[in-house]
Amino acid sequence: MTRFSTRSIRGFVCCLVLALAIPVVPVSAQMTARVNYFTSNSVTSDLYIPSSYNGVNPIPLMVMAHGCSQTKTTFKNCTLMNDVAEEKGFATLYIDGVTNIAMCWEYWHAKTQSRTAQVCEGIANIVNKVKTEYKIDSNNVWLGGFSSGAGLAVNMAAVYPDMFTGIVVAAGLPFGNSQSLSPSITAAASAAKILEAAGTNKRLIRVLVTHGSWDLTVPQDASVRVSSAFATVFKSIDPNVDTTVTSTTGSVNGTAHTRYVYAKLNGEELVVYYNVTGLTHGWMGGSGSDYSHSVARGAIDANRIAYDFFYKPLQ
Numbered sequence: 001m002t003r004f005s006t007r008s009i010r011g012f013v014c015c016l017v018l019a020l021a022i023p024v025v026p027v028s029a030q031m032t033a034r035v036n037y038f039t040s041n042s043v044t045s046d047l048y049i050p051s052s053y054n055g056v057n058p059i060p061l062m063v064m065a066h067g068c069s070q071t072k073t074t075f076k077n078c079t080l081m082n083d084v085a086e087e088k089g090f091a092t093l094y095i096d097g098v099t100n101i102a103m104c105w106e107y108w109h110a111k112t113q114s115r116t117a118q119v120c121e122g123i124a125n126i127v128n129k130v131k132t133e134y135k136i137d138s139n140n141v142w143l144g145g146f147s148s149g150a151g152l153a154v155n156m157a158a159v160y161p162d163m164f165t166g167i168v169v170a171a172g173l174p175f176g177n178s179q180s181l182s183p184s185i186t187a188a189a190s191a192a193k194i195l196e197a198a199g200t201n202k203r204l205i206r207v208l209v210t211h212g213s214w215d216l217t218v219p220q221d222a223s224v225r226v227s228s229a230f231a232t233v234f235k236s237i238d239p240n241v242d243t244t245v246t247s248t249t250g251s252v253n254g255t256a257h258t259r260y261v262y263a264k265l266n267g268e269e270l271v272v273y274y275n276v277t278g279l280t281h282g283w284m285g286g287s288g289s290d291y292s293h294s295v296a297r298g299a300i301d302a303n304r305i306a307y308d309f310f311y312k313p314l315q
Helices: 006-015 027-032 072-079 081-088 118-133 148-159 187-201 221-237 302-310
Strands: 034-040 043-049 059-065 091-096 136-146 166-170 206-212 246-252 255-265 268-276
Touching (some): 034 118, 043 072, 059 081, 059 118, 072 091, 072 136, 081 091, 081 302, 118 136, 118 148, 136 302, 148 166, 148 187, 166 302, 187 221, 206 302, 221 255, 221 268
Parallel strands (some): 059 136, 136 166, 166 206, 206 268
Antiparallel strands (some): 043 091, 246 255, 255 268
């Protein structure tokens, strides 16, 4: 009989969108976390400050938005982003504010697709509160989201591009989408809506998109449309942006993936999409396991990939 370790079962429970995560607090979070709680417009949040913070040197901030059937706490435990935050010296802010029974961010509704929308404005208010109380590097404020949280991350990048310099879109849908799980808008139409929503605040940011080849919840084409839409937006902002799509294949500890570059400027990559073989509907890395068909940290880690991709000055 095949036997599975406690960690494998835990990874299965915590990384799938329709499962409840088992709360497992990383050692770094147990030992060194300084946590504050901020609320605005019904959005709540937990802030983690790394032990290296000295109040003098500005640090980056990563905002994290959970998927359906998750909370900010289960998403924290699932992704293990705090471990990387402690190692690299950046703050993490886990947000919540969903009121529906499925616990999904309703990114497909107009109430999350404008700068003055209650949820979007609430998130922006909280980020500004954190920047008021702590020395945060405004050039390195990022937002990572999974599933419905990824849809929210796309929305926030569209309506608050002046606030975020990079976003992670893990199995999310394009801006302006009118359905919760299937892409209902073309990349070109989404790009037009992003430009309209951003208005005079539009600028180049970095976009990291991830999707699993075994995802049966959100079609992989959704990530293609997200990547293409932002590439089109950036080309509109700066005609020098190269939107020739290139791809390379690779493998990390036996986990295969294809890495696509959708946009770059003067050699600096702006839009990158990882399609990961064997990943289901989950976060790439964290406490995943082979048992759940997701990818564990030892194989390929979105947390570190995001940090390495985002923590660079834009030209």
